[in-house]
Amino acid sequence: MPAMSSVAKENLRIREMNIDDFPEVFHIGEQIFTAESFQSLYRTWDEYEITTLFNSDTELCLVAETGDMILGFALGTTVKKHNSPWKYGYLVWLGVRSDIQQGGVGSGLFKEIKHRMKEQGVRMMIIDTSADNQPAISFFQKQGFDDIQEHVYMSLNLSRKSRKKPVKKP
Numbered sequence: 202m203p204a205m206s207s208v209a210k211e212n213l214r215i216r217e218m219n220i221d222d223f224p225e226v227f228h229i230g231e232q233i234f235t236a237e238s239f240q241s242l243y244r245t246w247d248e249y250e251i252t253t254l255f256n257s258d259t260e261l262c263l264v265a266e267t268g269d270m271i272l273g274f275a276l277g278t279t280v281k282k283h284n285s286p287w288k289y290g291y292l293v294w295l296g297v298r299s300d301i302q303q304g305g306v307g308s309g310l311f312k313e314i315k316h317r318m319k320e321q322g323v324r325m326m327i328i329d330t331s332a333d334n335q336p337a338i339s340f341f342q343k344q345g346f347d348d349i350q351e352h353v354y355m356s357l358n359l360s361r362k363s364r365k366k367p368v369k370k371p
């Protein structure tokens with residue numbers, strides 16, 4: 202596959218994903234959502250992410266392509282919160298091939314999914330990413346996202362033998 206540094210806007214096409222795109226989308230995701238860059242176990246990139254979102258929200262599963270090469274994808278869903286009249290649009294996965302990042306593909310995908318969410322009555326879009334994923338944070342800030350809320354994840358290793366603290370004798 203040729204390395205690409207940028208894509209001419211007129212050659213970029215954003216369309217709904219179809220089942221023939223699954224393998225390519227999966228492999229692009231494997232390339233960019235690596236264990237090192239996405240350390241949280243709460244979000245793991247696997248084939249079920251693609252099929253589940255495709256089955257529930259086909260209109261919010263998009264790919265960007267030039268010619269017949271897929272360059273990136275956006276997979277989203279909508280969420281209704283209990284006790285809230287608002288409909289939220291959750292952009293679950295947004296990914297662009299590493300060799301063409303910063304070439305406008307992410308912005309194109311974002312523009313289209315935002316438009317589609319708005320058409321579906323979404324009043325607020327939400328995203329989440331690791332606190333150290335500065336490129337993504339800058340990207341979303343450029344798209345107008347603000348109000349960053351930090352969330353703490355904790356883990357307990359159950360395979361490690363617990364060392365009981367010695368009981369102090371009086």
Ligand SMILES: CC(C)(COP(=O)(O)OP(=O)(O)OC[C@H]1O[C@@H](n2cnc3c(N)ncnc32)[C@H](O)[C@@H]1OP(=O)(O)O)[C@@H](O)C(=O)NCCC(=O)NCCS
Nearest residue numbers: 294295296297302303304305306307308336337339340343
């Ligand atoms: C985040 C991501 C989707 C952005 O897509 P992209 O095609 O590279 O983004 P664009 O070229 O449309 O960038 C638009 C703006 O975002 C910001 N931005 C994008 N990449 C950036 C980077 N590496 N560093 C700093 N700012 C960046 C810039 O403000 C840029 O505007 P500019 O070109 O005028 O400077 C892409 O970097 C990616 O796939 N990252 C890995 C996966 C990921 O982290 N996904 C998000 C969480 S699910």
